[in-house]
Amino acid sequence: MNKLFSQAPSPSRRGFLAGVAAVAGGASFGFHIPFADAAEPAFPDEVNAWVVVKPDDTVVIRIARSEMGQGTLTGLAQMVAEELECDWSKVTTEYPTPGENLKRKRVWGAMATGGSRGIRESHQYVREGGAAAREMLIAAAAKGWGVKPSECKAENSVITHAASGRSTTYGKVAAEAAKMEPPKEIRLKDPKDWGVIGKSLLRLDTKPKTDGSQVYGMDLSFPNMLNAAIKDCPVHGGTLKSVNSADAEKEPGVRGVVRVGDSGVAVVADTFWQAKLAADLLEIEWDPGKNGEVSSASLAEWLKEGLDAKEAFVGNKNGDAAKALGSAARVVEATYSYPLQNHACMEPMNATAIWTEDRCEVWTPTQNGEGALAATIAASGHDASKCDVHKVHLGGGFGRRGATHDWVTQVVEIAKKFPGRHVKLIWTREEDMIHGRFHPITQCRMRAALNDKGELTGMHMRISGQSIVAAIVPGRLAEDGKDPFVFQGLMASGKEFEIGYTIPNLLIDHAMRNPHLTPGFWRGVNTNPNAIYLECFMDELAHATGQDPLAFRLKLMENHPKHRAVLQAVADKIGWDKPAPKGIYRGLAQVMGFGAYVAGAAEVSVTDGELKVHRIVAATDPGYAVNPQQIEAQVEGSFVYGLSAALYGEMTVEKGRVVEENFNTYRVMKLAEMPKVESILMPSGGFWGGVGEPTIAVAAPAVLNAVFAATGKRVRNIPLKNTDLKQA
Amino acid sequence: MVRLNVNGQVREIEADPGTPLLWALREQLGLTGTKYGCGVAQCGACTVHIDGAAVRACVMPLASVKEEQKIVTIEGLANGKPHPVQKAWVDLDVPQCGFCQSGMIMAAAALLKENPNPTDEDIRSEITNICRCGTYNRVLAGIKKAAVEGGAG
Ligand code: FES
Numbered sequence: 001m002n003k004l005f006s007q008a009p010s011p012s013r014r015g016f017l018a019g020v021a022a023v024a025g026g027a028s029f030g031f032h033i034p035f036a037d038a039a040e041p042a043f044p045d046e047v048n049a050w051v052v053v054k055p056d057d058t059v060v061i062r063i064a065r066s067e068m069g070q071g072t073l074t075g076l077a078q079m080v081a082e083e084l085e086c087d088w089s090k091v092t093t094e095y096p097t098p099g100e101n102l103k104r105k106r107v108w109g110a111m112a113t114g115g116s117r118g119i120r121e122s123h124q125y126v127r128e129g130g131a132a133a134r135e136m137l138i139a140a141a142a143k144g145w146g147v148k149p150s151e152c153k154a155e156n157s158v159i160t161h162a163a164s165g166r167s168t169t170y171g172k173v174a175a176e177a178a179k180m181e182p183p184k185e186i187r188l189k190d191p192k193d194w195g196v197i198g199k200s201l202l203r204l205d206t207k208p209k210t211d212g213s214q215v216y217g218m219d220l221s222f223p224n225m226l227n228a229a230i231k232d233c234p235v236h237g238g239t240l241k242s243v244n245s246a247d248a249e250k251e252p253g254v255r256g257v258v259r260v261g262d263s264g265v266a267v268v269a270d271t272f273w274q275a276k277l278a279a280d281l282l283e284i285e286w287d288p289g290k291n292g293e294v295s296s297a298s299l300a301e302w303l304k305e306g307l308d309a310k311e312a313f314v315g316n317k318n319g320d321a322a323k324a325l326g327s328a329a330r331v332v333e334a335t336y337s338y339p340l341q342n343h344a345c346m347e348p349m350n351a352t353a354i355w356t357e358d359r360c361e362v363w364t365p366t367q368n369g370e371g372a373l374a375a376t377i378a379a380s381g382h383d384a385s386k387c388d389v390h391k392v393h394l395g396g397g398f399g400r401r402g403a404t405h406d407w408v409t410q411v412v413e414i415a416k417k418f419p420g421r422h423v424k425l426i427w428t429r430e431e432d433m434i435h436g437r438f439h440p441i442t443q444c445r446m447r448a449a450l451n452d453k454g455e456l457t458g459m460h461m462r463i464s465g466q467s468i469v470a471a472i473v474p475g476r477l478a479e480d481g482k483d484p485f486v487f488q489g490l491m492a493s494g495k496e497f498e499i500g501y502t503i504p505n506l507l508i509d510h511a512m513r514n515p516h517l518t519p520g521f522w523r524g525v526n527t528n529p530n531a532i533y534l535e536c537f538m539d540e541l542a543h544a545t546g547q548d549p550l551a552f553r554l555k556l557m558e559n560h561p562k563h564r565a566v567l568q569a570v571a572d573k574i575g576w577d578k579p580a581p582k583g584i585y586r587g588l589a590q591v592m593g594f595g596a597y598v599a600g601a602a603e604v605s606v607t608d609g610e611l612k613v614h615r616i617v618a619a620t621d622p623g624y625a626v627n628p629q630q631i632e633a634q635v636e637g638s639f640v641y642g643l644s645a646a647l648y649g650e651m652t653v654e655k656g657r658v659v660e661e662n663f664n665t666y667r668v669m670k671l672a673e674m675p676k677v678e679s680i681l682m683p684s685g686g687f688w689g690g691v692g693e694p695t696i697a698v699a700a701p702a703v704l705n706a707v708f709a710a711t712g713k714r715v716r717n718i719p720l721k722n723t724d725l726k727q728a
Numbered sequence: 729m730v731r732l733n734v735n736g737q738v739r740e741i742e743a744d745p746g747t748p749l750l751w752a753l754r755e756q757l758g759l760t761g762t763k764y765g766c767g768v769a770q771c772g773a774c775t776v777h778i779d780g781a782a783v784r785a786c787v788m789p790l791a792s793v794k795e796e797q798k799i800v801t802i803e804g805l806a807n808g809k810p811h812p813v814q815k816a817w818v819d820l821d822v823p824q825c826g827f828c829q830s831g832m833i834m835a836a837a838a839l840l841k842e843n844p845n846p847t848d849e850d851i852r853s854e855i856t857n858i859c860r861c862g863t864y865n866r867v868l869a870g871i872k873k874a875a876v877e878g879g880a881g
């Protein structure tokens with residue numbers, strides 16, 4: 001904790017210039033800067049950037065990514081510890097600040113935490129960091145004994161020299177080790193020799209989450225701190241026309257009412273509750289701008305037009321789909337849709353800032369410390385050398401706290417009006433819902449060409465709708481303006497998002513239509529709608545041609561053995577080849593997302609129009625599995641997140657703004673609806689896939705396919721709550 | 729001036745009697761383990777015990793809490809040693825982000841006090857807290873485990 005509140009050492013000018021460019025250019029997508037680039041150690045007690053060993057043998061492992069519940073903190077520590085050969089019971093962790101990272105030439109690499117990349121993109125250099133520290137610790141002990149390092153061995157934080165029977169501990173030689181040259185060459189362990197990676201260790205961060213002592217952003221407190229509540233124009237892109245704050249200012253504890261940007265107004269008071277009450281008394285007139293008449297219906301109309309538009313970005317193409325459809329014995333067509341949805345992190349957005357003439361610091365729960373720092377620098381009016389961000393534990397992230405840091409910009413602007421005082425801004429749940437960075441809204445028309453044997457001879461998948469990348473990171477668009485992320489789970493090849501079927505004559509394209517409601521990366525991102533569109537439609541084709549949905553798929557998966565293996569695994573475990581219990585119906589789905597292969601099978605019943613999900617079987621092939629019990633937790637949680645979205649998740653739009661403002665209208669799944677989840681972990685080795693997101697995408701189609709089996713009703717518009725499942 | 733009995737101590741606070749107990753705990757008494765998630769009694773993140781029963785503190789104004797009523801928050805749940813629910817939570821690694829878990833634990837502890845041996849169905853109908861990370865199955869397993877180990881605390 002002391003680290004959290006420490007002032008960052010003042011950095012060198014040169015380091016910052018390089019660093020700022022890096023932040024501005026690639027905040028959320030990551031860089032690979034190996035640890036060998038490390039500048040001088042900034043902290044005397046560290047062995048290297050990743051490892052600090054205290055005299056009492058406590059090992060502090062530095063974690064660059066953000067822990068938001070997904071277990072990455074423990075997983076990354078396991079990776080370092082594996083190579084470090086330290087005593088796991090003495091391991092603790094800490095976050096370096098983004099400012100320190102810049103100053104030290106990004107020695108910790110990227111801090112962005114999203115896209116399930118915490119482990120899969122840093123496994124190499126964090127393990128190397130652990131291995132280098134181990135070699136330096138051994139070298140220090142050997143030097144003290146006057147023997148060769150190669151004659152010494154390290155295990156469980158103890159270094160021994162067998163020949164002379166001497167031993168010492170990491171804590172005793174750590175100070176000396178820091179002075180050693182880092183090894184030039186590092187050989188990592190063979191996966192078959194792993195003892196820490198692959199173990200279902202308990203998380204390092206559980207206990208404080210059970211006794212109230214875990215500090216989240218919302219819980220921060222500083223002497224003399226002020227508290228702020230904000231109202232920002234509910235129509236994204238609109239502005240604040242006028243505000244009458246006379247009543248608000250009379251409220252007890254109120255210290256000021258301040259405009260924030262051109263669209264917001266905040267009340268600053270002694271306590272948050274006072275600020276919130278006073279903010280409710282503000283008389284505000286908004287100027288919605290040009291989007292004040294947009295509604296869910298008008299959005300749907302607009303996207304529908306895109307289904308037939310001539311112009312579209314091609315994401316995956318082989319053969320001639322148009323020709324195949326033109327000459328098909330039979331064409332099957334269906335149109336699907338996916339709505340705007342809110343991340344609804346359990347902890348609403350918040351941050352604390354202090355601004356003075358020569359410094360600005362921010363404390364905030366963020367998935368991307370460097371992105372938060374970029375927002376701080378921009379809003380503070382200071383240059384980078386005068387700013388830093390302290391990452392605080394996140395009460396959920398799911399993508400909301402990564403690519404945009406709108407709340408950080410706000411808190412800095414507010415703090416500037418109260419120089420020298422900490423100001424904490426908390427969004428109410430209502431503000432958090434209205435200013436979501438929503439799951440993108442799309443529609444999709446699927447058209448399949450079938451021959452007279454019922455075989456798939458061609459397919460056109462047209463997606464119409466919103467691009468996250470165009471809205472929030474336009475620098476990542478392809479040269480022609482295409483958003484490659486739209487095709488997650490549908491790509492012809494690649495290590496992350498490859499389609500699992502070989503379809504002769506295929507065209508998958510995207511007519512981009514960008515509503516003003518700002519989208520964001522939403523756990524699972526575009527694999528969510530894409531897996532629904534493709535996997536439900538595959539089910540439709542199987543039923544249309546009188547084939548078994550599993551057999552129909554497997555025929556198209558010969559060239560995709562890993563996709564096939566997870567699908568087969570869930571089918572076997574759920575008992576696909578045997579009849580289901582009476583009144584129970586089954587559905588299947590698979591996808592590749594974020595480098596992992598996943599599949600789901602569901603058992604449901606529908607009684608008087610009421611859906612009950614009884615049982616889920618899920619299979620995951622993430623290549624390597626770092627902590628199986630945590631992967632299981634991610635898989636279970638993914639069904640909650642994915643099914644909440646599929647069954648209930650919808651932000652509707654009226655007069656340019658979203659309607660749902662709290663959990664009473666934005667329903668999410670609760671314990672009563674939670675099915676049993678059986679998780680099959682089948683790591684096949686040789687690659688690193690993410691586990692925080694991919695399973696979300698199979699939750700919905702597996703259940704929707706089972707709903708069709710149960711009712712004969714094909715739910716093509718998400719969420720399911722809008723479809724009446726009662727038998728006519 | 730309002731007097732409250734919190735975690736076994738009588739505390740005096742300066743706050744408007746309309747202030748929800750949640751914010752008085754967090755802002756006046758510094759007991760930030762109790763969380764704000766919705767403010768409208770939907771999510772349960774703010775669950776505390778009043779005389780042993782689970783209450784959603786975000787909709788409970790100070791004016792309606794009597795001085796002699798005993799308030800227990802997550803910080804005061806352990807009684808010398810961790811409450812069986814807390815222990816089960818650690819053993820099973822229940823929390824993910826953890827933000828909902830203070831409320832979950834308080835709801836679970838109150839349930840076990842009422843019903844020391846709940847069935848799965850009891851738990852499903854009684855625990856109505858929201859967890860966006862989706863820890864529900866481990867919450868259920870945790871309550872069962874705590875029940876076996878003397879969950880009434
Ligand atoms: S904050 Fe009280 S129920 Fe959600």
Ligand code: FES
Nearest residue numbers: 825826859860861
């Ligand atoms: S553990 Fe994150 S909301 Fe429950």
